[in-house]
Amino acid sequence: MLDFMDYIQQAFYHSSRWNIDNSYSGLNATAQSILEFPIPKGLRLNVSSLGTPHFSSSYTISLAGTSAGPVTGQLSYLYSSLPLTVPSRSSTIPLSAIVRGYRHLRPLRAPDNPRDWEVWHRGRRVDERDTLLYGRIFLPTSRLEALWLRRTTPTQMLQVRGVSDASLPNGGSLLGVVHNDHGKYSTEYLFSSDSALLGARTLYNVGHDPRQKQDDSSEELMPTRAGTTAASTAPPSLFSMGVEVYYGLLNKSGGMSTGLRFTTLPAYLAFPYTMTLTLNPLMGNLSSTYAVKAGKYLALSSRFDFNFYSYESGVLVGCELWRLxxxxxxxxxxxxxxxxxxxxxxxxxxxxxxxxxxxxxxxxxxxxxxxxxxxGFPSQAPADEDVVGVLKARVDQDWKIGLLWEGRFKELLCSVGASLDLKRREKIFAGVGLEVQYSN
Structure with missing residues (x-):
């Protein structure tokens, strides 16, 4: 389950019309949402608030007995120049917006016309670019994390992340990323202060180009930032391929990976499903995933990993079940x-x-x-007022099992999870945790 600040960041992406799925970094997001859900450890309490459409805060206390101490805490603050009018009370936030379940990808859309972003007053441009500032401090370690996001153009977003921690080399690190989304393809360029790492990613979508206007009976109108509408076709599926390369200037080492993704879109009239295949040729790792929405309330996923050099392999299967x-x-x-x-x-x-x-x-x-x-995907999700919770489960080839229940109890959002290792008879339960969130 997303915490409150991640939920607000997702609202910023949506309000600024940024497609987080059209990037190489999100290639395996569908399978990861079902297979790699985090399991809480110990007891975690979170109290948050969206004080104004521009400002939100969050306070967290954890009783987990980690290396930082038996009791830890977090203080988080977020500012958005773009007003975020989203449900903020924990009793009204839709579970489908905070539970990381099967990811339904939408059809690609053309970027907004740059002229639609212009605001003129008395012959002068007075428009401003949407910006998000986020900071979080961990107690008692005094670790500080910061995030700066800025939508510079309809096709570009800048992102800077920083971490300040005495336990890290040089006392912290800095990561800068330039995101470009042109609809048909996307690119990312990044620089990290760790080892002076340089990297580039790109994702290309085969087939329909949303930037080209076509006269077709299947065209549908989509709203733009300026309130006008633009026509876009509705293909039944989407095939994407991408590549990532990176190189460390200080340690003189690099790497690369490539991937493929095939997913169905709302125009597809059968069971929605997503398949991915990623390969790291330098390390010899091959990974394939398959996720399917088997019913309105059930999703299944599996992942197979194989290494060409060591011949080691791994299998992970999981499911999620929405309970009404x-x-x-x-x-x-x-x-x-x-x-x-x-x-x-x-x-x-x-x-x-x-x-x-x-x-x-x-x-x-x-x-x-x-x-x-x-x-269509609206029919794939039950009405939020009827949802009691979501049950998730996964198991790998070593019989390590993860169980998680996420749902709403009265005015609270709760996550209860457990990790089991069936091969360790003396200690089957590897961890149990409860996370409770309240916001207003």
Missing amino acids: RKRAPLERINDAVKTSETPPSATMEDFVNPAMDKAAEEEQAGGGLLRSLGH
């Missing part, structure tokens, strides 16, 4: 009793059968399972 609260039969009976509309011979089946009959009618009409699971 059952309310229809009893609530309908109670409502009928209160209004004295229940016939004397009515039974529980009389209230359940209408829904079954409706499903049967849809099946006969040609809808059926594919109709309920495959037409």
Whole structure:
């Protein structure tokens, strides 16, 4: 589950119209959301607030018994020049916005016209670029982390991250990244003060170019920053390929990796799925993932890793299951009793059968399972007011199991998880934790 500050950062990306999925760094995001979910350790309490649309704060205390001490804490502050009007109360935040589940990728869109970003007043440009500032301090170690984001153009975003910690070489590090998203392709250029590392990434999407206007009956209108609309086609799938190279000037070493991704889009009328293949030729590592939305409430994923040099391999499988609260039969009976509309011979089946009959009618009409699971991604997620929680599980070839439940309890957002190692009979439970979040 995302913490409150990560949730606000996601809102900044969305409000500034930045596509975080169109990048090489997010190539495996779908499978990672299902297989690599973090499991809390010990007890963690988080209290946050979105005081104004421009400013938010968060305070965290942890009882985990780490190397930093039995009790640790965090103080976080965030400022956004772009007003962020999103649900901030923990009782109203949609679970689909903070639970890292199956990632539904949207069709590519063309970048905004630079003229749409211009604001003129009395012959002078007065528009400003969206900026985000974020800082976090860890107690009692006094470790400091900072983030600066700035949308410079419709196709570019600058990012600078810094860490100050006495335990790190040179007392800290600095990372700068230039992101460019042109719709059809994206590039990233980065520099890190650690070993004077230089790197470059690129992702190319095969097929439809969203920057080219086409006259097609399947075109749909999408809103732009200026409030106008732009036409874009709706392909059923997306195939992407990318590469990453990096080199350390100080340690004289480098590396590279390449990857492929195939994913379905909303126009695809069957089960949504995503496949990826990544290769690091210098290290000999090959990794393939497969994730599928098997139902409205169920997603499955697997990953296979292999090394050409050592012949070592690994398998990891996982799933997520959304659980809803059952309310229809009893609530309908109670409502009928209160209004004295229940016939004397009515039974529980009389209230359940209408829904079954409706499903049967849809099946006969040609809808059926594919109709309920495959037409657009809004139907793939249950209504947030009906969600009780999400159960996640994973297991690898060494019988190391991870379990996590994320959901809402009263006014709180809760995460309960456990790590198990079935091969260690003397200590099967490797860790158990509870995380509670409250925000207003």
